[in-house]
Amino acid sequence: MTSAETAAGTAPGTVAANRRRKRSAFRSMPFSVCLGACWMALMFAAAIAAPWLAPYGYAEQQPLLRLKPPALFGYETPFWLGSDHLGRDVLSRVIHAIRLSIVIAVAGTLIGACVGTAVGMLAARLRGWWEEALMMLVDVQASLPFMIFALTIVAFFGNNFWLLVIIVGLAGWERYARLVRGLVVEAETTGYAAALRAVGADSWRIYRHHILRNITGALLVQMTLNFPETIMIETGLSFLGLGVQPPLTSLGLLISESRNYIAIAWWIALAPSIVAAFTTLSVCVVGDWLRDVSDVRLR
């Protein structure tokens, strides 16, 4: 964001300059990022307003009106995006699926961020033997293919909704842990931490009130980068039949249910696939842009 500096006209690094730089960055947001942000806003709106937006209930069946093509494409049916193999409205199911997938992804991301941040801070605070042990855990997690890990957990404990949220939450905690440990260790060496220590603040106070606040930006970026992955994990598990269970619905489950009908009722797969692809793409694009904006080294 070189334009930020020229626009600011003041010495970089000051609070005022930073604010100005960010504001200007938003103003000069690329079109693709704009589009991604709008799509995300739309998805969150759909998730919140699902019960009011959906024309039918997600489990409401009209079995004799099954596999009807979408009215949107000019067919005379009561369903905008067609109906599935049990005569359920695809549009309503997609809207509710967005809601559930997003809830799981948000909850999962928050869990991952909290666990990872806690572990990272602990490692940075305790150093020595503890740090080695915690970072070894991080390495172990990073070296495991996560899907296999998730399948093993589900195989052992059976599947239920909250377990699914926790599994999704565990995806990527190691990345937060590494990031936070690095940032905290670095922050410890800066002047403000030393100054606080000099006036008698204890470590936890410094971590909670000062360092954490300073690294929030980096954490947020990491969260946006991690978010699409959590959506994909939920989708993948549900596709394999190990995630969300019917009649609840999620994007992965919808895609999974549609695959037996793809040759005769393509519309069942269409909407959930597009939504899953666009949502992950949008979050990726916006996350990338946020990283670029906030990364000092890229300026």
Place this chain on the structure above:
Amino acid sequence: MTFINRRQALQGLALTGAAAALPFPRALAQGQDPRPELRIAVQGLAPTLEPVNAISNVGNRVTNALFDTLIRRDFFSNDSGSGTELVPAIAKSWKREDERTVVVSIADNVRFHNGDAVSAADVAYSLSAERLWGDKPLVPRGPLFSAAFESVEAIDGRTVRFRTKAPDFSLEKRLASWIAWVVPEKLYRALGPEQFGLKPVGTGPYKLVEFHPGDRVVLEAFDDYYLGKPTARRITFQVVPEVATRAAGLISGEYDIACALTPDNLVQLEGQPDVEARSSVIENVHLLVYQGDARWLSDKRIRQALNLAIDRKLIVDALWAGKAVIPNGFQIPAYGADFDPGRPPFRYDPEKARALVKEAGYDGEPISYRTLNDYYVNSVAAAQMMQEMWKAIGLNVRLDILENWGQVLAPGMQIRNWSNGFQFPDASIPLTSDWGPNGSPQQTHGWKASAEYNALAAKVRSLAPGEERHKLFQQLADLWEEEAPGAVLYRPVEIYGVRKTIGWKPVSFEFMDLRPYNLRFA
């Protein structure tokens, strides 16, 4: 730089020619057998080909090509492929000596794939106490399908006598059923059921070439087959779990027959120039089993309410394009004299169901319904439809879609889905067998059947066909409905996608008959 002179070039050419000629004899050998290969896409395979251990809706179609039953049920003795006439097979004749005894003469012209002639000893061993019905039989599922034998003995080299403890007038039919696939005694003893299940040797029209459990079975024509040379050179049963992939593979020409299609695939096959659907309503019912000692399910009123809430017609119209058959009571027309065409159908009465749920004091606690993901065609869709029907009468049923039968049967089960294949067309099956004192509902699913039910079942098993048996069987079916240990949903239709040039007809059973009389290539 290297130069090649004329001699070297000629030598090279000659060598190339010789190399090309080397594999030729093999190609020639294959060329000499003009019979085509048949590739069949199946939804699954049994983990073993031991014929009794493999009994399942995925195992029977393969074992039926490898083995012959002692007596053969001629499905083509009527036009619809559901005939019940018994004809000679390994047994060239049989004679009923009294109400407990049948004596069978073994044909001289039947051979096992290893070339040995079938002897009375092989037949007696195949149906022996040691293998099937003793205290600790080699095949643990044997007793479930066996008659209550007192003895099975080879009287001489070509005659076997079967004797039951109580009168049993369906014994001949049983000897034409999946319990009576004949195995070679010596080899079976030497290998044991497990190894034999991997390298089976039977008398059937096709012999084993390769068996990769979970992937494919390859069979090859057994030219000494007693009903004449098989018409295909090779048969491959290839596992293709997804129904859409099976249908697509058939259309693209990768497979000649695709099994276990759904009525939705019919639309897809219509208008295809080379393939068509052939179907048959099979002697099987899709069922629910209730865990009789589980919370809520131990209350008969809840079980009855579950049954009264099922709108079978809606399920069949929606998911089976109206092609599955809803039986009137737990009976099929192939029972013959014991079938009552006037028996009232299963009741659908949501009002009554709602009242029963209320009366039972049900508090909304979720009831678990366990199923595998479409092991039975349409099972998950049907479960989701029933879930809504049960919701409408106030029952909160949770669907648990699991990975394997071990998880389905683990403690905590309340409702599961199941199917009953009719081992042979007789009123004693399945109400006195699968649902009798030795069946899993009474043994493991906590159904405390009344003494009256079990006494009636024993009587139906031992009575000769006639008015008395008809009456008692109908009472037995009434009692089953009243005690409601499960629910009958419908008789499924087995839909095959078949290349049009193949002359092959499905039968009213869950296996495929690939014998020379039912497999032709245009």
